[in-house]
Amino acid sequence: MSVAVRALVARSLVRLYPGAFRERWGEMVEDEARGAGWKSWPNLVVGIADMWLHPAHWPADSPAQRQRRVATMGITVALAAWFLSHVAAEQGDALPSADVRTAVTHGCTALLLLGLALVAPRPRPAVGAAVMLLRWALRRLALPTTVGTAAVLLVHSGIDTSPPTLRAAVLAGWWIALGLGAVQIPRIFTGVGAEAVLPPPIGRLRAGVWTLAAASAAGGAAVLGASLSDGFHLLGAAVGTGLLLLTAVCAGTLRDLRELPASTD
Known part of the structure; x- marks a missing residue:
């Protein structure tokens, strides 16, 4: 699988996180996912579901x-x-x-x-x-x-x-x-x-x-x-x-x- 495809999939998955999460940690998670390749994709999917189910854990101002x-x-x-x-x-x-x-x-x-x-x-x-x-x-x-x-x-x-x-x-x-x-x-x-x-x-x-x-x-x-x-x-x-x-x-x-x-x- 090419580097470009891995980067595209990682970017697409990170975009599924809540906006507050992406603003705080999106770039870091995407960089780690690109480096780890397809092995990181299942963890990303689990993390996406977990974040959406726990809005109290999202970064917040108050x-x-x-x-x-x-x-x-x-x-x-x-x-x-x-x-x-x-x-x-x-x-x-x-x-x-x-x-x-x-x-x-x-x-x-x-x-x-x-x-x-x-x-x-x-x-x-x-x-x-x-x-x-x-x-x-x-x-x-x-x-x-x-x-x-x-x-x-x-x-x-x-x-x-x-x-x-x-x-x-x-x-x-x-x-x-x-x-x-x-x-x-x-x-x-x-x-x-x-x-x-x-x-x-x-x-x-x-x-x-x-x-x-x-x-x-x-x-x-x-x-x-x-x-x-x-x-x-x-x-x-x-x-x-x-x-x-x-x-x-x-x-x-x-x-x-x-x-x-x-x-x-």
């Missing part, structure tokens, strides 16, 4: 910045868990039991909303902060809102959506809109920064992450158990496993919070 990052991680987990739960509840094969569907859709969703309310940063009480939040929300949510609205209007327009191709397109548009929304909402808070939002206190962060962990664990256990109790349902097993993995992410975040100093902001 404790408040770390708390905002953990809050964004909590929002991401909450939305991912809601999306997975919604997928399972909407698919009868994944959750054949009506009682399990009710528990997932109502019980877990209530816990997720509570956890989301606890971890979400608070807007600063200023007109400029509200305008900035609104601008970022419009920028990030314009596409998923447009796609989702188009799917809903098409269904309620009276147009026959029973043809398989059109029905598949409408369903795909709806699920794409939900997925894009779940991805873009956390990016609103990473974009506005300290100028527009205040980080939640450490105590509220911990309570919120604990609540999200409980919601993910309960939902994951319910969905996975239902998928295995009456035959094997691949979608249900995948969703249940995904929710349990989100529980593990919450557990790691709680460990990180023990070492996080309180913000004075």
Whole structure:
């Protein structure tokens, strides 16, 4: 393998690290990766995943910045868990039991909303902060809102959506809109920064992450158990496993919070 190819792969992998990490250590990691060659690539991939799962460890200018990052991680987990739960509840094969569907859709969703309310940063009480939040929300949510609205209007327009191709397109548009929304909402808070939002206190962060962990664990256990109790349902097993993995992410975040100093902001 040529030197140019090794350098290109190393540079591409380093670019996958969070921006704060790249600014502080990116050049050093890239130089080491180029020198070590392909043997360093597995470690780089593991390091990338580890960094994204532990935002409290990223280089920061203040404790408040770390708390905002953990809050964004909590929002991401909450939305991912809601999306997975919604997928399972909407698919009868994944959750054949009506009682399990009710528990997932109502019980877990209530816990997720509570956890989301606890971890979400608070807007600063200023007109400029509200305008900035609104601008970022419009920028990030314009596409998923447009796609989702188009799917809903098409269904309620009276147009026959029973043809398989059109029905598949409408369903795909709806699920794409939900997925894009779940991805873009956390990016609103990473974009506005300290100028527009205040980080939640450490105590509220911990309570919120604990609540999200409980919601993910309960939902994951319910969905996975239902998928295995009456035959094997691949979608249900995948969703249940995904929710349990989100529980593990919450557990790691709680460990990180023990070492996080309180913000004075």
